[in-house]
Amino acid sequence: MSYKGGPSTLFGNAANFVAPLFALVESAYYKFFRRLSWRDSVEVLTQRLSLTSEVELKETCRSPVSLWFHGASLGETRTALAFCAAVLRALDRKNAVLFPYENNFQIRSLLFTSANVAAQEPLLRGLDFLNKTSLKTGTSAEFQRRLVPYDCPSCVNRFLSRFLPRNAIFIESELWPTLLQESKKKGVKLFLLDGRLSPASKERWTSSAFGTSMLKQMLTSFHFIGARNEEEAFFFKQFGCSNVKVIPPLKVLLPSGSEGDSVSLPTRFGPSWMVCRTVHKIASLKSLPKGISTHDPEEISLLRVHKRLCTTWKLERKPLLILAPRHVERTSKIFRAAQFIGFKPSEIAVHSRHSLSDNVSLLIIDSYGVLSSFFQQCKVVFVGNSLVPPGGGHNIAEPLHYKCVVLHGSYIKNFVETWRYLNIFNSSSPVTCMIQNEDNLFNRIQYFLLHLEKAHEWGEMGYTSVKEAEEFVVSSVLHELVFEPSTAIS
Template identity: 30%
Template sequence: MQERVVRNDGPRLATRGLYTLILRLALPLALARLYWRGLKAPGYRRRVGERLAWGEPAPRASVWIHAVSVGEVQAAGPMIRRLQSRFPDSGILVTTTTPTGAERLGELFGEGVAHRYTPYDLPGVVGRFLDQVRPGLTIVMETEIWPNLLAACEQRAIPVVLANARLSERSAHGYARVAELSRETLERFSRIAVQSRGDAERFMALGAAPERVRVTGSIKFDLRQPASQRDCAEALRRLWGQRPVWVAASTHEGEESMLLQAHRRLLARIPRALLILVPRHPERFDRVAALVARHGLALARRSRQEVCGEETAVFLGDTMGELPALLAAGDVAFIGGSLVPIGGHNLLEAAASGVPVLVGPHTFNFAAITEMMLEAGGAERVPDAEALAERLRTWLADAALRAEVGARGLAVVERNRGALDRLLEVIEEAVGLQPPAAS
């Protein structure tokens, strides 16, 4: 691997020291939050020692990949497979912050990829973790920027690549409030592979070295639908029967009420319409089910294998790992987190299945991808529940229009594939490795 020059922190230690002090003071609150979340999602209370690098040591691995939750794990999946193929002797360790991310990793790779929970960004904790793993390369997915982690990797001459990175204007403003800490942290990345030119400009404005920033595109465009997913989608359609179906994916607190209002409006015009409702966080499944009941709508739950009869108005997708198949089985998809100011979620899983997409007004988390889809006519934006119901009525009543919009979205996905190849080139450049010669 390439030798890296290690800086003398000098006066910058004071800035990072204040950050570390605040983090130490917040640690009891962070642990208490794990316990509180664990009351409804027990996974948060399991293996807590890993977050402090205590207990059973993390396994040795040549490559450490940090992915926060389900979305990042899903995006990292093709990259992990390619790394395993190119460097078969390199052990891979993936860390996640959430139990759902850990579960998704297990579904994708089983025992083939090791997992640990992400260590808290305290010098002693990060140091213990790195001493256990001894990675030759660290890959951080999307926008996880941890000052002490970056400093510890630099001290050990471990290259760090920020992969599939995105930085919204809103997040950039937040980092700008701690400009000195942001600048010194970004300077420690070996490479920053960003999704768009706008992301690159925002990272460089915060202090990232221009020669280390590469626009590679989003690897989420490189997702491929396995045959098993298509089979699962077809099975779901048989389960639901021959009726108009729309999927509300990755929904959030306060959003489901608006979606249920829209569905009630839709039912007044298309009585057989079925809503597939998939909340973002598993710990909310029961609360959302109770909310559906309060709205007076007949419900069937996927987790309980309940029959989805003609009287069923809402099918709750309360299982893990099935969202891609649920989206592929729908006639129209609404992507959640966008009617409330969460910032939206990824449109591409629906678009890759040729399903037309609707989003709300708040899409800053996926601004570039959303604008691409909107400009191409593969998606439309609705301002509120009333407009959502009207657009659903139009699309669900016109199969030819749905097919046309879905084809435009799929074309966007097809045109933008290739980001994964470009990202792997950046990773190889960062560590000075070349893929094995073809035999």
């Protein structure tokens, strides 16, 4: 069976009918369940449908977008910000030409889009940092942020007609059929960096002839694909992508604006350790009371470890655990879980609501984009979603930039390339500590908190490795996009 205009066209035509309904539902969700203001929830609707007023666009976009970055959620958006900052610094140092197929290419206006509303606030702070970076390098570019439009022809074409992007860099696996097809039609050069597809996504796309055809149409829209590893590169090439290369992981780059962040913890607290990005999973824990039966067993293990630390701690100032869940709306459930483990309500503080009293031993972070503020205060960081299967892990490189000892479980399939890559730059010993179980985690944390000089040594070793890796990543990836003026194509 054939589809006139291809599978993406059929998909796009169907999406045109449901987009307004989806926009209303999403806007209502953020208003009533995520507590956004009416103005912000309406803004979600207008940006998804690309209905932003022409007056606002004239104020925010005085020239066509020369470079457009897109990432699905907070992690990919932070990677895009970090890479953009590296691009600005590299162009300033090398006096090089970006995208040599353009005549006299200059960065005048940059656009960042995300599919996740939670990424917009951290993105605003990141753009402020990029603006300062551009002023230092003499670029004087405009920086804008938007939610990506719904993947239907009407929304996408309004978006492209208003912003007029010329080059687009997509991060990881954010593939939208209509967005890619229409962008290519309008002459936008598309690049996919850190490209990957999860096993589930591959199975979903290739389970039918229609899905396979649509995936091929999307992947061949890219001018260049920087794959995460050889396996991904082989997969992309199977679909007719000719310009595919394996590139180093972009996750080793320090997110933009992080270096200047800081927070001070009162000196009355003992050494602090941090757990970042624990993830909610459906799990049957019969020992837990009603209301917290679906908590991640990893989270329960971490709370037990800290309770054990506090109970056995012999020094005057007890350690402080800073727990940052991946989804901050779960704060109240984590609070109840901590009470079940044995913490008194007076020993638990929520970052945005409570002050740190003398007897607080657990601080729960309930806002996005503030992790870097606490990395500077912590000696030890455990990266979550890695101790209990199936796991997957989170970015293990970011805490290394702050000279933290980084611990994680063995289930880091989403970041195994980053882990391997970082260890290339330190062959004497691993740059992170891999934890096998709860007892192993307790022993490691207790050791480093009691021997801060050893924690300092590990932190310095990890910092050196991640900085060397960062420099190599930037030079390797930019080599595919940046050319010296003598080799530029006019």
